[in-house]
Structures are given as structure tokens and as C-alpha cells.
Amino acid sequence: MENIKATRRDFLKTTGLTSFGLALGISSFAKDATVKKIVPAILKLEINPFIVIDTAGNITIINPRPDMGQGSTQAVPSLLAEELEVSLDQVKIAQSDGKDKYGNQTSGGSSSVRSLWEPIRKAGAAAREMLTEAAAKRWNVPVSECSAKDGAIIHNPTGRSLGFGELADDASKLEVPKNPKLKDPKDFKIIGKYNKRLDVPERVTGKAVYGLDVDIPGMVYAAILHSPSLHGKIISIDDAETKKVKGVLKVVKTERPMPHRTSEAVAVIGTNWWAALKGKKALNVKWDNGDLEKTLSTDKYFAETYEAAKKDGINYEEKGDFSAKYASVEKKLEANYETPFLAHAPIEPENAIVHVKDDGSVEIWAPIQGPDWALRDVCAYMKVAPEKVKINVTLLGGAFGRKAYHDFLLEACHLSRELKKPVKVIWTREDDISQGPYRPGMLSHMQGFVENGSITGYHHHAIGESIVGQVFKGLKSDEADPWLSEEISMNNNKYTFPAASKISWTNVKTDIPIVWWRSVYASNFGWGQECFIDELAHLAGKDPLKARMELIKDDRFKKVLETLAEKAAWGEKLSEGQGKGIAVFKSFDSISATCITVTKKDQGVSIDKVVTVIDCGYYVNPDNVKAQTEGNIVMGITAAIKDGITFTNGVCDQSNYHQYNIMRLNETPKMEIHIVDSGANPGGVGEPGLPPIAPALGNAIFAATGKRMRKLPFDINNLA
Template identity: 55%
Template sequence: MTEQTIDRRKFLKLTGFSGAALTLGFYFPAQGKAKLAEAPLYNFYADIPSGVELNAFIIIEKTGRITLINPRPDMGQGSFQAVPSLLAEELEVNLDQVNIVQSDGNKKFGSQLSGGSSSVRTSWLPLRKAGAAAREMLVRAAANRWKVAEADCYANQGKVFEKKSGKSLGYGELVEEASKLEAPKDPKLKLPKDYKLLGKALPRQDIPAKVDGKTIFGLDVKLPGMLYASIERSPVIHGKVLKVDDTKAKQVKGVKQVLLSERPMPHKTTHGVAVIADSYYAALQGRKALTITWDNSEFDKISTEAYFTNLRELAKTEGVLFKEKGKVEDGLNAAVKKLEAQYETPFMAHAPMEPENAVASVKGDTCEIWAPVQAPDWAVDQVAKYLNIKPENVKIHVTFLGGGFGRKAYYDYLLEAVNLSKQIQAPVKLLWTREDDTAQGPFRPGMLSAMRGGLDKEGKVVAFEHKAVGASIQQQVFKAPMAGKADEWVMECIGPEESPYAFASAKYSYVLAETEIPIVWWRSVYCSTSAFGQECFVDELAHAAGKDPMDFRLAMFANAPRFKNVLQLLAEKTDYKTKLPAGKARGIAIVKSFGSICAHAVTVTKQNGKLTIEKVVSVIDCGQHVNPDNVKAQTEGNIVMGLTAAIKDGITFENGQAKQSNFNTYRVLRIHEMPAVDIHIVQNTEEPGGVGEPGLPPIAPALANAVFNLTGKRIRKLPFNLDEV
């Protein structure tokens, strides 16, 4: 036998060719005698091909090869296919006729952010118009060649046909002539009834390549002459390097250099110690062999306990007004029943399955990058600014992302790699460990919702107040001046527009709390925090009024027909009016976020003293959508992530150090804990809403409301332990 090394991805590709291979025995030839057979990599970060551009997003070669540019990176949400589908629908081509390439940060592609559930809803009209304009130009070119009216021609499956004769010309034959025509400013768009791709449950073309190992993620990138880096950072957040003994690290085989690294964050730049080696294993072993003395004196007092104690004190202050209807104090004074409650949600890590990583190559005044990033245009700008070079001198290849949830639109890890490459004048691949990712942040900010409400003798809400207290992402990340201002991001999904309950009077305000703990958006941003207090407190008011929580909400949505429709469908799909057997209870919540309305009904059961989550029924109204399978998949993912955040672990700091480090202390929902899920999509022709995040905000309050209905115990602080209820 000859010993040889084979990596996981190559193994997947080799063993994935045939199911019979494992049964019959699969032979790996020894190196030097034969080369290992392997399929070509799924090159998602291919350069944009040459050809004739009909517009920034559509390139057609004379051979007929069509390339569509996807301007929104794919981190699992399906944007790889969903966004180009908008172009393909109007261009009259099938997805198996096109080559899809990721955008490269060039400004001509506009916003290239995958975040805020914006990929489809903000591209719906612009990209459909781009596809329709290209189609009309191709049809006009064919009509001109045939000397017939444009109305006598039509496009279908990459060709233009003349109606009477049936003759046709392929797009490749027409593209040069078409490119010389003026693009129509207001092309005719297809009606929903004529869609061939949009709204259809089509197979995602990226899935097979992800399953068989061909897809390139950031962790898979390899370049000739590339070195590897692993960085030791202070376990006390923001701690400073005082002294380094790298003697043992340099004795590790493969270690080349030990350098001071730089982590530029928006609010603070910190330093660590990077080990550079010819393999990741060597870099990591060298890192473990370092002896570092840290100065933690400024930061060892940071704690989440002190942070939340401060939030509770700040909740006693007035706060900055965001929106107000009527006079809440008058309503409270007139109320026959008054309620007050505070709800707390913790700091959370993103924990994508692929930790942060980047390959950077800095040469003179140029920089080339291969990395999983959520916004290549942002990345180009930040790298250019950091290196003080022109943006056009930065080239980025965007790989698939193994999860992101907002973390990979925060470019500290990218700039770390750039800094190291500049120092060593060679391509360097930086990889964060799971422990780095969990403990170093940035995190979803911990928040507090201070609620007050009043009911009249008929059980109607005469006063409702939601005061949100916590740190501002806008202030820390974007340096926005928040003094005396209500952060509108914090107030997402709880104001009267996105939560249109017919309260007689209502007041929404914000109190800023600053923190040294690095923060950034997390899936659904503040909606995952504010909606917990909002929807739980609405339930409290319903019970105080002696009314069913569903009926209570429906009565207050009299002037919000889409909300009412979602709840009515939820009631229908759960058979809501039928009484559940003893030991079971159901809780509901409804939230509008990122343009979509989602409601969950969570059923919990308690047997032999053990509380379990049995089922989640969901209804989502996201308007028109690309792929119903994608909508369901994203809603399922939101349920998993939302339940994890509700019943597992938050991020807690003590003496400046995160107490969580890996999935043993920052646990995620396991498959045996997953409830049955039943998702229903409202069918309509409303404007598209997001689907990547709206399913998350209502899950925690629906669960907490179910727990109350079963046990009488009101959950007001997350996370909570199911076994202790």
C-alpha cells in the first residue's frame, strides 16, 4: 500500500461519480503512477467573459452563448439562480441555456449586497426591465434584417421567430446588430399569467454542484505560491499585544514568519499575532505554540451583565420619540387595566458553517482577492480605502458563501488578509477558526424592550408603548450621530406602518446604549429582538382583556387586510378553533419585515414533565416571488435559527472575554429537536417582499406565547431552557 493524502473535496468528487464505486471497491492509484481523475471545479468566481454586452447584466457571444451576471452573492439563500431568473424570464431563455457569473464589484452593476432580504425585491423591476430591453433589441434587429414589423416577430428560448414563415435567428446571430440599437427606456414587461420561470418550483442549478463537491467556497480557494495564515487574538476583546515569544512557533515545520497583524473594525482597530506557513495545519500549530503577553487593562471590565444592568436603568429614562399616535399618557390614565413588562434578547454570534476566510494578493498598488463576501462593491471600496489605492486597482473574485447572516458584509477578516499579504508580498490565505468566529464577533446587539399598555372596560387597547433600549449598529459601524435621534433600524417592524394594530394611542421610542462589544446586523437585524417584546406583549394584553389572542389581533387588523388574511389562513391551516388535547398548547405571532408578512403558530407539548416543540405552522405573504421552494426553504431556515436563538445560548461576556467558543457552548438546534414544519405561501400579485429573513422575527414570540398558554409562565428573557419551564 502507498500512503497518500487526499482532501475532503477531492474525495467527494471521486466517490460521487457512481453509487457502485463504494460497493465494488474504489481504487486510488498511487501518486507517480497515475493521476487522480477529477471533474472540473464549479468555477463560480470565473472572470466575466468577453462578448457583446446588451447591458451590464447580459452578455451574448456570436456562438449563441449567453452569460447573465448575478449581482447578489449566494450564501445559501438561492440568489445564484433567483436573481438571474428575473433577467431570463424577460429575455425569453431557459436557465439551462445560460451561464451565470457573479459580479465583481464594478459600479456598473449597482448595489451588489446580499442582505436585508433585498436581492429579489430590489432587483424585481430593474433586472426584468434589463431582460425585456435586451429582448426588444434582439427582436428589432431580427425585424430589421427580415424587413418586417417588430409586431410580426417574437422571442422564445434564445431565438427570434417570424410569425408567418416560422423562420428564426439565434440571439448570437443578432447580438452585434442589436447592440447598435438604442435600448428602450420603458420595455414591455410580461404579465404574471405569462411567466414561465417566476413563481415556478424549478430545481436550483447550484444544488448538485454543492452536493458532489464541485462548488468553490472561500475555504476551497488555492493559488500557486499561496501561504496560509492563522491569527492569535486576545481572548479579552480588544486586548493589546505587549510581548511575543515566537521561538517554539518558528520551530514548527512549515512555519515561515510570525507577524503582527491588524484587525480594522469600523469602531476600533486591534492587533494580533499571525503565523504564516506553507499549510494551514502548520500555521495553526505554530499559532498554538506562541507565547503572548496581553495588555487587557482597558477591556477586562466588559461584561454583558453590566450591559443589561445599564439597559434596565436606561429604560427608566424618557427616550427619543420615533412615532406617536394620540397621547399614550392620557390613554394610560384612562385605562381600567394597566400592564408593564420588559423583554430581553441577548447578544448572538452568526456562526455560519463556513467561518471567515479570504485570500489576498497585494502587489504594488494593486490587490486581488478571492473571498466569500456579501457585498463585493463594499469590499472593493473598503480595500481601496485601506490600501489608499484606486478602486479600479482592486479585483475581487466572489465565491459561494457557506452562510453569512450579515457577518460577511463586515470586512475585518478581509482587511486582515490584505494587511498580511502586503507585509509578506505574497498571496496569503487567512482562515478564522470556529472559536475565532464565535468569540471575536461582531455580534447581534443585546436589546431590551420596555412595554406599557392599557385596556378599557371593553378590553380594547387604549394605550400602547414600546421603548427599545440598546446599542446602535448605525452608530458603531457607520459612525452615524445618534445623539437625540431614534435609530430607525432599531424600530424596524414595530412601528405603525409595519405593525398596524389599531391602538387608540401608541408611542414608539428609543434609548441609545453604547458598548465596546463589536456589533453588526444579524439575520433580520433588530426585528429578531424588537418583535419578541412586541408580539409577546400583544399576547399579554389579549389575556388581560380575556380574549383569544387570534381574535384579539384580527379585531385590531380591521384596516390591514393583508395582515388579517395571513392570520385567517393561519387559523384555517391550524384548525385553530378546535380545542387541543390536554398537555398541548399553541401560540401565535405575526410580524412584517423586509416587505413581507409572516405568522407562525407554534404547538408545544408537555409529557412526563418534559416540554417539547411539536409543530410550527407558518403563513408568509411575500407578494410575487421567484421560486416557492426557495420561499419555503428560507422560512424553514429562519425557524431553525429563530428557535436556536430562543432556547439555546446567547453570547455572554465576563471580564472582557466571551464565555462561548464552539458548538459545545454555543449550541445549535439538532435534527432530533426540530419540530414538524408546515409552510403556506399566500398567492397574490403584490410587490415582492423579502424571504431570507421575515420568517425569523415571529418564531420566538410565538414559542413564548405557546409556553404561556400551556404552563402559565411568561417568558420575557431569551434564551430560556425548555427543560426548566
């Protein structure tokens, strides 16, 4: 499809359909979403997310959530297949392209199943009822005598059947049911069951197409040299040696557009990637770093956060007069908990192909998390209407939030516009790790007190740079960051402190680019919250689990903690030198709790076992829930004991995996994942398993060694 005015032939070719039959759209992704029938306007794709059943019986769904490994290419069709009474292999999937008609299309915030749970199922149920009614009319029998099975409608008394394709045209002439009856969860055959992921064979055999795999006729390659100090300005470019490299076509001054500022860069254009990369290494560019060498450093940034911890922040919520009560009590604690800047480091680095055509239209091939956000950013940067932009979303080889930040995509846009040909920009691993954006480093200033053997007061002062402020420019100077404040609020985590509680915020700004990272702020502030609750429990002389149970009244939280206590054998007698630590945190509408067991080993500890319990409400595939949670455990431990991102004299100190280590397979501890079937509305699973990991480890280390870790990362082999 070249653009929104696609022909019937274009649409059929792209979706793999043979001819139109029954086509249904969804009004929104809200709970009250309605299903509507698509009429000839479909030829222009003037529709919302939809399903199409053609006259050959092919079933196609437009997937509005790109797959970066989290399994949306299974989860989304599973919702449809369940209600249509077909198997997963009977549903074809096509990726959305960012146009408004498809609604929210960003894979992030663990939102895919949460947002699509009812809308997609409604569309499937509506199609099933319309096909059933069409068959009943054809046979002149009651609808109640008919049922759907494996792509056909069956007349139960006689065994007669008609395929969906045979009924599609008739069904398309019927009214769409306003409130189609959804299946009772007890009757689910796909949802909540173990099902093989049908996309795995292509991924492991190399047939799956990622961004790096795409070739476009006539394209050139671009390797971009960014300023080592992030925002340095170009003084001079010496490209004499670069131009000697065979395959190098041109050296172009370019730019890296980021939400908070645009930085200068130089691109080496080549006929192939290796020529462009070799030419980049031969390039000699002098940079004016201005005062960045003095101002851009993580030491300076964290020094400012610790100074802010000595002052009052902006209140987000407060119950009682915390400061007055804190001043008057005898048994109290105060501590700072620090988390570092972190890179996303996906296996597939950032890349994009952009072709700015002679008529001003723009076509894109890229592994991006949100085609809708990408469309918005490209239109704003290129000053073109959405109708002039076509986005082809490939599979993503990991992302963790990074590929919803479109600097690399806009770099390709800039170069293609300048060169008037398709350009493929590829970031190296060094670009990815040393240039950001990063998870922001944060500080939790904690205060709390104990009365009569119980924890009764608590204050969490969150300090650091704001994603809302830097990326979206949406934070007022007198406003607490709403994203992180709600994340650590009493309403979210259900702790109830009888005397007083308070959540406050201070914005410490930096020019180090930041963005969301797996579990966003929960990965920062779960560390301070759950370690400090542990500290207060010990101050009160209480078992850490019992102390939490006393503070939490919410039944779902209690069930998760009770299940964790059982599965992790919390009360068992430990061997000498062993210790267990627990933590619980709610994020993205899911509750996750973890128990980690460690054993003293020389000057450090070894991690023996990790047990995680998660209540994510209804879920599509328990195997995927467990896989995602295992990934969260690995990433959470990595963030706790491996390398953070640091800046010295304006330059990132890390450049590749040798300096920014990822936990290896042989280091991975035993893991157990247990799912609580609460029957609640679906929550996320891609991120909620991560926030409790670091604090559970910190608490376990204290239990085994008596040493309290308050700064991440730490060396697990040397805790002295």
C-alpha cells in the first residue's frame, strides 16, 4: 500500500486476503468499545483496528502492538481466536502502520493485553454471532441450534456445516450486535492455556524479518559519528582518510534530534555498511565541548540529588502531618537509596531505513515500538501531513523502551531528505551504550518511624530528572512528577501507615538524555521503598513479611504475599550463612512479590534461588507470563550487581558489553515463577516482575550478612 488511498488490489495483497467478506472495526480500546461493520470505505482503509474474514475463509487481524519479543503476535490473535472458536494457526496477522484509525499502537507500559482484552474479544464475538446468524438463516433453523467451530458454523442437530468464507458475504449484510456475548472464562480453550508460540520457528531459523534484515533497492548506508560529550559542537571535519575507503560515497554534516535538544553529528555514507563504518572510524572531527566537561557528569548530578534530599520536596500526597510527627517520635530512621543511570542495550541496535521521495512523501522501514508515536514525530520533524508518511514496522530485536525514542529514525529522515535517496542508518553497540537515552539515575530519600512495635509513619521523597519534564516538556516547576508519584503512592502499593505518610518530589535536571526503561520509575523506586520497609520492620523487631502484612489491607496483595511465603518456604530454618529477603511492588496493574535466597561466600554472597509470585489478573498464556518474569529477574539482578552508566568530564565511561555487563546464563540462579489466578482485569506482565528483584536481593544480603546495601549497583562478590 503506497498510501492511504490504497487500491483494493493493494489491500488484498498486503493482508493476504482473496476478496472482501465480513470486516469489523473497533471504536476504541476502552472498556466500552463498540464493534462496527466496515463498508466500502475499507478500500481506503478508513477504519479502526479491525478483523476481516474473506470469502475464502481467511481470518486477518491488524495487530496494533509491535512485537519486540514480548509475544504480541501471539497474544493479540489469541484474544480473537478464542471468541471466534478457531485455532491460532487460522488467524493471519498484519501490523498497523501508525495511522490514527488504529488507535494507540505503542508497545509499552505492559499495555497490550490490558488495553485489547475486551475490544478484540468483542470483535471476535460479534463476528461469531453474525456468522452464526447468517448460517441459521441459510438453513432456516434457530440460531440456538448453531455453533462455531474451527472456522465453520455447525448445525448441531444434523451436523451440517458452512465455512466462515461461505458465510462472510451474508454476514456482512447483518447488523453488528451492540453487546455481543463474550465467552465465560471457564469455557476458555486458548486464553489462560499453554500454547506454543507460532512465531518461534521463524525466529530461531532466521526467517523472521527484523529491521537490520531489510534491504531497499537503491539505498545507501549511514554510519553516524556522534559527539563523545553528547552535545558537543563541530569545529572541523577532516574526511581525507575517510574518502580513501572503498565504498564511501560522501561525508555529511547531520544532526541528532532529541526531545529536549538537537545535537550535531557527522554521517559517513557508503554503498555498504562496512564501508560506512570503516569510513567513520577514519574520520577526524574536532569538537567544541563548551562547559560540558564540567557540567555533564553523573557525580555532579548525584551530588545535587543528595543536596536536594536535605530540603523539602513538592508534596504529592500526605496523610497527617508527617514532619511534625517525625520530629516528636523516638524510634525513627532516615536513609538514602540510589539507583544509577542504565542503558537499554537491546541485542538489535537502533536502525531505520527512510526514503524521502520526490513528491515529498516519506516511507519508513524500522523496528519501532510505537508506529503512532513515530508518525507523530516524523510529521512534526519533516513538516508533512500523516497522509504523506507510510511506516512499515518490522520485528524488534529487543527494545525495553529504547525504540520508542526516535532520534535514530529522525536521523535517517534528515539524511534521506538531504541525499534524495533511501538511507539506512545503523547505530553501533558503542553508539547505543554511550549516547543514550538512559533510565534516569534517581535517589529515594526515606524517613519513617515506629511506635509500640509497629511501623506507623513513612515518607518517600523521590529525587531526580523527570521523563515527563525532559521528554514531554510537560512538568511545571511547582508540580510533582505524576508518573512516578502515582507509582509510589499509597493508593498504588496499598501500604497504610496509621500515624502519617507522605510522598514528595524534587526535580534535579540534567542534559543526559533519559527515557523509560523496563518498568520505568518502578525499577528506581521499588529499591528504596522495599528496602526501607525492611529497615523499619527490623527497627520494630518484626519479621519483614509480618510487618508488610500488618501494613497492607488489600486482599490481592495479601494473597500474593501469602503465596510467596508458602512457595519460598519463608519460615524454614536456614543453613548457616544463608539469608532470605522479600519485596513486593505493584506496577502496570499487576502485583509482583519476590523472595531471594543468598549464601555468604568469601567477601560476598551467591544467589541461590529466586521465587516470584505474580498476580496479573487474567492472562493469555501462562508460559509467556513465566518467560517475561524470568526476563525481569535476569534484568533486575543485572541492574543490581552489574554496571551502571556513568559520565566523567562530559563523556560516557561505558562503550560496549565489556564495560556494561549483562548477566550471563552461567550466572543465572534457580528461578521459580508462580501465578495467582485472581480473576481480576488483566494487568501487565512485561515489566511488573522487575521492581521487587533488587530490593529482595538487598534484603537477603542484610539477612545473611548484616550489611545494608543502599546504592546500586554493588559488587556481589565484595560487599566490604
